[in-house]
Amino acid sequence: MNSRRFRLSIFRIGWAVLAAGISCGWFITANARSQSAAVVSNEHLIHDAHFHITNYIQEGTDIRDFLKIMGTRVGRAVLFGLPLQQEWSYENSGDFAPTYYLQTDAPLYYYSFTDAYIAMAYRSLSKEQQGRFDPMITGFNPADMYAADHVRRVLETFPGVFSGIGEFTIHKEFVSAKIAGGPASLQNRALSRLLDFAGEVGLVVLIHSDVDVPFAKFGSEPVYLAQMKALLKRHPKTTIIWAHLGLGRVVRPVKDQAAIVDGILKDPDFNHVYFDISWDEVAKYLGAAPDSTRLMAETINRYPARFLFGTDEVAPDSQEKYLRIYELYRPLWSLLDKETSERVRKGNYERIFDEGRRRARAWETGHVRKPRD
Numbered sequence: 001m002n003s004r005r006f007r008l009s010i011f012r013i014g015w016a017v018l019a020a021g022i023s024c025g026w027f028i029t030a031n032a033r034s035q036s037a038a039v040v041s042n043e044h045l046i047h048d049a050h051f052h053i054t055n056y057i058q059e060g061t062d063i064r065d066f067l068k069i070m071g072t073r074v075g076r077a078v079l080f081g082l083p084l085q086q087e088w089s090y091e092n093s094g095d096f097a098p099t100y101y102l103q104t105d106a107p108l109y110y111y112s113f114t115d116a117y118i119a120m121a122y123r124s125l126s127k128e129q130q131g132r133f134d135p136m137i138t139g140f141n142p143a144d145m146y147a148a149d150h151v152r153r154v155l156e157t158f159p160g161v162f163s164g165i166g167e168f169t170i171h172k173e174f175v176s177a178k179i180a181g182g183p184a185s186l187q188n189r190a191l192s193r194l195l196d197f198a199g200e201v202g203l204v205v206l207i208h209s210d211v212d213v214p215f216a217k218f219g220s221e222p223v224y225l226a227q228m229k230a231l232l233k234r235h236p237k238t239t240i241i242w243a244h245l246g247l248g249r250v251v252r253p254v255k256d257q258a259a260i261v262d263g264i265l266k267d268p269d270f271n272h273v274y275f276d277i278s279w280d281e282v283a284k285y286l287g288a289a290p291d292s293t294r295l296m297a298e299t300i301n302r303y304p305a306r307f308l309f310g311t312d313e314v315a316p317d318s319q320e321k322y323l324r325i326y327e328l329y330r331p332l333w334s335l336l337d338k339e340t341s342e343r344v345r346k347g348n349y350e351r352i353f354d355e356g357r358r359r360a361r362a363w364e365t366g367h368v369r370k371p372r373d
C-alpha cells in the first residue's frame with residue numbers, strides 16, 4: 001500500500017485526526033579536522049542533522065550533486081544512507097520492483113555495505129568539502145550483541161571519517177516487524193552495549209524509536225515511553241539525539257508529545273539527550289494545529305540548546321525539494337526567540353557534531369594503527 005492510499009484508508013475508518021498527521025587516508029589530526037570544518041555559520045540558513053543520501057534500495061544522490069543542492073543555504077549536513085535494504089521478492093511482487101517498505105510484504109534486511117559506500121563518497125571529496133559533512137555509521141543490526149563490534153571495525157577501516165552512529169531504528173510503524181531476523185527492542189542488552197561503546201568513543205547517537213504503537217488509544221500512556229526513558233537513563237555519558245521528537249508516522253497528537261519532551265528536558269538525568277525536529281510529516285502536523293506549534297515553540301524557547309533542525313529528506317534531486325521542510329516550519333521559526341532559532345538551525349549542530357568529530361578522532365589516534373609506508 002503506498003502512503004497516500006494508506007492515509008485514505010485511515011480516513012475511511014474514521015481516524016481523521018491521525019490521517020491528517022504523522023505519516024514518516026588515514027589520520028587527520030583533530031586539529032586539522034576542526035580547521036577544515038570552519039564553515040562560517042552566518043553565511044548559511046541551516047545545518048541538517050538528519051539526512052539520507054540513499055533510499056531503501058541503496059540508490060540516491062551523487063555527493064557532488066548534493067553539494068550543489070546544499071549550495072550556500074545549507075552549511076553542514078550529517079551523511080548516512082538507509083541501513084535497511086528492501087528485498088525485491090519475485091514471489092511477492094513479480095516484475096514490480098519495490099523501492100519503499102510499504103510497497104511489498106517482502107522483508108527488509110541490514111545492508112552493512114552502506115558504511116563503506118558513505119566512507120568512500122566522503123573520501124572522494126576535497127578537505128574543504130569534507131568539512132561540510134558528518135558521516136554516520138548505520139549498517140548494523142541493533143538487536144545483535146555484535147553491533148558494537150561492527151561500529152569498531154568501521155572506525156578502524158575508515159579512520160578520519162565518522163562522527164556518529166545512526167539514524168538507526170528500534171520501533172518504527174510497519175518497519176520493525178518486517179526486518180529479517182525479528183524486531184529490535186529498547187530492552188535488548190545489544191542496544192546497551194552499542195550505546196556504551198558510542199559513549200566510550202564519543203560518537204553522536206541518532207536514534208529513531210516511535211514513542212507509541214500505531215493507532216494507540218487516546219489518553220493512554222505511550223507504550224514505549226518508560227522503556228525509552230530507562231534506556232536513556234542507563235547511558236548518561238552518551239550523546240543521544242531522539243529523532244522526530246519521538247514521533248512516528250501514526251501516533252498520538254503532537255500536543256501530548258510536547259509535554260513528554262518537556263518532562264524529559266527538565267529532568268537532569270537526561271542532560272545528554274537532544275531532539276531533532278526532522279521529517280516533513282512532523283512539520284506538517286505541527287503546522288496544521290497552531291496550538292501544537294505554539295506549545296512546541298514554548299518548549300524549544302525554554303530549552304534552546306536541546307533541539308536540532310533536520311530535513312529527513314531521502315536522496316533529494318533539487319534544492320527546492322530539499323528545503324521544503326524548512327519552509328514548512330516557517331510558523332515555528334516565527335515563534336522562536338532569535339537566538340533560539342539560530343541555535344536550533346545551526347549552533348547546536350556545530351557544538352554537538354564538532355565534539356563528536358573531535359572525540360572520534362582522538363579515540364582513533366589511540367586505537368588504530370597507522371599503515372606502514
Ligand SMILES: [Zn+2]
Pocket residue numbers: 167208243244
Ligand atoms: Zn526516522
